[in-house]
Amino acid sequence: MKNNKNNNQPKVSILKRVWGVVWRKKWWILLGAVVVLGAWLIWGRNSDDKQEFITLNITRGDLRQVVTATGEIMPVNTVNVGSQVSGTIDNLYVDFNSKVKKGDVLLTIEPSVLQATVDESKASLDSATSQLNFAKSEYNRNKMLYSEGFISRAEMEQSQTQYEQAQQSVKRAQSTYDRAVTNLGYATIVSPVDGTVISRKVDVGQTVAASFQTPDLFEIAEDLTKMQIETAVSEADIGVIKDGQAVTFTVDAYPTETFDGVVRQIRLSPTTTSNVVVYTVVIDVDNTDLRLMPGMTAFVTIIISEKENVWRAANSAFLIRSFDRFLSPEEINGATPVSHLAILRDGQLVMVPYTKGLSTATETEIISDEIQMGDKVIVGKTGMTSTNPSQGKNPMRGGPRM
Secondary structure: HHHHHHHHHHHOOOHHHHHHHHHHHHHHHHHHHHHHHHHHHHHHHHHOOOOOOEEEEEEEEEEEEEEEEEEEEEOOOOOEEEEEEEEEEEOOOOOOOEEEOOEEEEEEEEOOHHHHHHHHHHHHHHHHHHHHHHHHHHHHHHHHHHHEEEEEEHHHHHHHHHHHHHHHHHHHHHHHHHHHHHHHHHHHEEOOOOOEEEEOOOOOOEEEEOOOOOOOEEEEOOOEEEEEEEEEEEOOOOOOOOOOOEEEEOOOOOOOOOOEEEEEOOOOOOOOOOOOEEEEEEEEOOOOOOOOOOOOOEEEEEEEEEEEEEEEEEHHHOOOOOOOOOOOOHHHHOOOOOOEEEEEEEEEEEEEEEEEEEEOOOEEEEEEOOOOOOOEEEEOOOOOOOOOOOHHOOOOOOOOOO
């Protein structure tokens, strides 16, 4: 037991001496640690920061440039059926959604007043005809008497004038009678086209007044299997819209489905809404299954251009105005952001020539033979401060308006 106790005593004494030295020199040791930490913070960290670039990934995939808008689905050809005569509606023969053919009777207007006008006009015509017959006989008789010298020339010419006036009276009476018969025919409203009644605006017993303007009675869609969308496109986007471009759209009635269409017409007449100039773009839609109904709101996407399997990067990767902010002149070596991209490849800086391709709202195509998988575009450096944008020196300012 004594031997073991003696063997542990040297170890304990050594620890005590080391601890005593540390305790006596504690301020010097603490000062050294602070110096070492400060040196690392000043030189070591700055050395690492030289390579701490801010980057954006370059990926490979598909790009599609589109213009979005909204519009209303409506039939290609819609006919408003009105009345040219006034009266009370006597009978209705069609209703909403009725299928009609050209010439089918839609409604009739109570014809008694119109029929009375026809009868009156017929009586006037008959009276004028009788007057014409009398005037004709009188003129022929006076002409014969004048030739034999029994009457004066003035009497013969007067009978001739009365005969000619009777002829004109018959023409006027005939015209009035024809107009009355025509108006009586207008009391029967027929369909001018084949189609579907999508709106009925009158009921039996309602009075139709056509004194100043033609009242609308029905709205007939000629062919509901062919629809169109009239959408408004702003002047900023109208320049890329062309006839024949493919269109996709959705409607709230079928939120999980996408429908197809084609741009048919760009109307040249602009309209201004809230100081924004817009143009109407007409899109043809196939509605063979009749699922799309007039009046539905369509959320339209017009496909301007598409590219597959191209190099692409976020639009913010191309907003750099100068490399001077985060690269040295040796690293830049005369390159400009217009013609070169600063690429970080395997931890090394590489200046790669490129040209811009197709641009979308979020990404832009990179056209270059030197891009490799895993490359990243350098857009800045950690700790880099921005300048006042008003001085025009901010490398991140600007870029295309999307």
